[in-house]
Amino acid sequence: GDSVTQMEGPVTLSEEAFLTINCTYTATGYPSLFWYVQYPGEGLQLLLKATKADDKGSNKGFEATYRKETTSFHLEKGSVQVSDSAVYFCALSDPGGGATNKLIFGTGTLLAVQP
Amino acid sequence: EPEVTQTPSHQVTQMGQEVILRCVPISNHLYFYWYRQILGQKVEFLVSFYNNEISEKSEIFDDQFSVERPDGSNFTLKIRSTKLEDSAMYFCASRGERNTEAFFGQGTRLTVV
Numbered sequence: 001g002d003s004v005t006q007m008e009g010p011v012t013l014s015e016e017a018f019l020t021i022n023c024t025y026t027a028t029g030y031p032s033l034f035w036y037v038q039y040p041g042e043g044l045q046l047l048l049k050a051t052k053a054d055d056k057g058s059n060k061g062f063e064a065t066y067r068k069e070t071t072s073f074h075l076e077k078g079s080v081q082v083s084d085s086a087v088y089f090c091a092l093s094d095p096g097g098g099a100t101n102k103l104i105f106g107t108g109t110l111l112a113v114q115p
Numbered sequence: 116e117p118e119v120t121q122t123p124s125h126q127v128t129q130m131g132q133e134v135i136l137r138c139v140p141i142s143n144h145l146y147f148y149w150y151r152q153i154l155g156q157k158v159e160f161l162v163s164f165y166n167n168e169i170s171e172k173s174e175i176f177d178d179q180f181s182v183e184r185p186d187g188s189n190f191t192l193k194i195r196s197t198k199l200e201d202s203a204m205y206f207c208a209s210r211g212e213r214n215t216e217a218f219f220g221q222g223t224r225l226t227v228v
Contacts, residue, residue: 034216043206043221044158089158100171101210102148103217105158 002027006090006106013080013113021075021109023064023090031092033057033066033073034103038087047075047088080113087111117141121207121220128197128227136192136223138207146210147190148217149182151175153203161205164190197227 007022025031035047035057048057053068062077073090090106120139128134140147149161162172164182172180179195190209194201204224208217 036219044208044219046216046218049216091158100163100165101146102160102163102171103150103158103208104160107157 002031002092002094002104004090004092004104004106006088006109009087009108009110011109011111013111015082015113015115016079017113019075019077019080019084019111021088021090021111023073023075023106025071025073025090025092027071027092031094033064034091034093035062035064035073035075036089036091036105038089038108040086044089080111082113082115085111085113117218119207119209119218119220121205121223123223124221125224126226128225130199130227131196134194134197134225136194136205136207136225138190138192138220139188140190140207140209141211141218142188144209144211144218146170146217147182147184148208148210149192150206150208150219151203152206152222153200158206161192194225197225199227201225202227 003026005024032051034049036044037047048059050057050066056065064073064075087108087110089108091103094102122137147164150158152158162176163170181193183191204222206222207220210217
């Protein structure tokens with residue numbers, strides 16, 4: 001079945017460091033891809049998305065490019081801040097769709113940014 | 116900005132008791148979901164609801180679980196007889212047209228003791 005694999009955490013970085021969180025997916029069709037963020041004690045918030053190959057999603061300095069050839073959607077940020085500390089989830093939207101279009105999530109990656 | 120709201124934020128219940136988790140999706144949305152996140156684990160799909168019926172459910176969503184949209188506004192998840200392993204954060208989500216983003220509520224933390 002469809003699945004998402006993301007790098008294990010935790011990832012610990014110093015402020016202003018470059019961030020990459022790897023995400024790869026397996027899907028039979030042409031999924032939409034998402035990054036969700038969960039700040040401590042809060043729910044899930046959509047960070048960015050891409051709906052077709054070569055699309056780049058971006059938000060708050062984060063970006064990710066939908067790479068069909070490598071089935072990847074890696075999250076990057078050039079300079080992280082302490083406030084970016086959170087759990088980041090890569091997800092895909094079930095391309096089989098129907099009346100569901102459920103999200104399939106990766107395991108999440110905890111990012112801890114130190115001052 | 117419209118948002119999905121869930122109540123309560125935290126519920127503690129005794130094993131074997133029934134619980135109802137409540138959600139108010141965004142008003143013009145058509146697709147409704149419940150997801151679960153056991154502490155430290157991934158977010159898992161439980162059930163989707165569209166056109167007043169379940170459109171898909173996962174293996175987790177057994178006969179102890181049910182969903183309702185009783186009044187066109189609320190969307191509830193009922194667990195008939197809770198088990199210790201039902202302890203988790205439960206997220207409600209709603210979506211408009213297909214392939215638009217899903218909006219999540221803040222979650223209800225359910226603790227079964």
